[in-house]
Amino acid sequence: MSIANLVMSSMAMLGGLAVGMCALSRSKRFAADSSQPARVCFSFLSMVPAMGGFFGIAWCFMGPPFGSPEISGPPAHHRNDPSRSVYFGNGCFWHTQYDLVVLEQEVAGVFKNRSDRDVTSLVGYAGGRYQSASGTACYHGLPWTDYSKLGHAEVVSITLDAISGPIAQAQISALAKLYFEHGFATVEEGRQRLDPQDTGAEYRNAIGLPGGMDNSELWPLIAAANTFAMPLVRGTGGNQDDTEDEYVVYVYDSLQYVFFRGEASHQFHPNTVVQRAVPSSYTNDLKQVQADMGRLDSTGCADVPGEVALLIVFCFALLIGLGFAVLCGVLPVGLRFWNRLYKSSVDDDARQPV
Numbered sequence: 001m002s003i004a005n006l007v008m009s010s011m012a013m014l015g016g017l018a019v020g021m022c023a024l025s026r027s028k029r030f031a032a033d034s035s036q037p038a039r040v041c042f043s044f045l046s047m048v049p050a051m052g053g054f055f056g057i058a059w060c061f062m063g064p065p066f067g068s069p070e071i072s073g074p075p076a077h078h079r080n081d082p083s084r085s086v087y088f089g090n091g092c093f094w095h096t097q098y099d100l101v102v103l104e105q106e107v108a109g110v111f112k113n114r115s116d117r118d119v120t121s122l123v124g125y126a127g128g129r130y131q132s133a134s135g136t137a138c139y140h141g142l143p144w145t146d147y148s149k150l151g152h153a154e155v156v157s158i159t160l161d162a163i164s165g166p167i168a169q170a171q172i173s174a175l176a177k178l179y180f181e182h183g184f185a186t187v188e189e190g191r192q193r194l195d196p197q198d199t200g201a202e203y204r205n206a207i208g209l210p211g212g213m214d215n216s217e218l219w220p221l222i223a224a225a226n227t228f229a230m231p232l233v234r235g236t237g238g239n240q241d242d243t244e245d246e247y248v249v250y251v252y253d254s255l256q257y258v259f260f261r262g263e264a265s266h267q268f269h270p271n272t273v274v275q276r277a278v279p280s281s282y283t284n285d286l287k288q289v290q291a292d293m294g295r296l297d298s299t300g301c302a303d304v305p306g307e308v309a310l311l312i313v314f315c316f317a318l319l320i321g322l323g324f325a326v327l328c329g330v331l332p333v334g335l336r337f338w339n340r341l342y343k344s345s346v347d348d349d350a351r352q353p354v
């Protein structure tokens, strides 16, 4: 979870608690008008929403979300043939996709000037160990399908013309050269992503290829392109591991750490994060061609804004706040009730003739 996300979620939680606690004066008034057994009963009942809210909050912040299965293979909604595709991630996937499309459409390039119909670059999520119960990984919104909670990073998948032989070698070399030379800027600490303002493991640098570091034909070509000597780490899957979001590159076996295509709204997107202008031939024409081909159709993800996650946190915190408001309003009276009961039985005992 990125710091900005954590701060906003915490604020939503505090807000929910605060609003819930506003019920305190009402619950005190209610307690004053109710019988003692009713107060005791309500103090026990108030634990139900409080506990529910507590587990809900834990569930919202927990990664992976409770009940998320481990990945068993490529998702049903894939469009790029997993056996011939690789992926690259270096921060926000919007600008990475543009870079790869430019390479695919380079007139004298290794992808031989791919037409808009032949472009394969697609943004998505990979590098995690988990998928949602419905077999998806989605953008931030619903906590139980959130790619970052499922351990994934933002990446871009691209399909090679072949997965071995001279064409594959030329294409992977060109991709790796572009990635290492233009995907980062040199700073004191090492090679930094172009969007250092994006923080969190979901922005970590990632490369995926069939076989990963054990691909004896293509991996050496990628390693050779690492002229700035970035640390290359064998990825073991988010979100327990692979948490460094800067300076290192995690390398995945793309057949094990499969690519989940991202939602249409993130494909061929303006490069707002790195503040780079991209032509409308990219954001409109190319996107339309790809959409018409069915490459951007539903990924099974609900199209909800990221703020919904904050609303869900708020609602669970509200339950905790309400539960505690009732408890705090009613419980002291309940305790007094029990005290009195206890005291009167002691008094009764004292009154017994010896």
Ligand SMILES: *[C@@H]1O[C@H](CO)[C@@H](O)[C@H](O)[C@H]1NC(C)=O
Pocket: 107, 113, 114, 115, 116
């Ligand atoms: C490159 O592709 C574009 C669009 O598909 C096409 O119009 C153009 O003629 C191609 N250029 C070369 C040199 O093949």
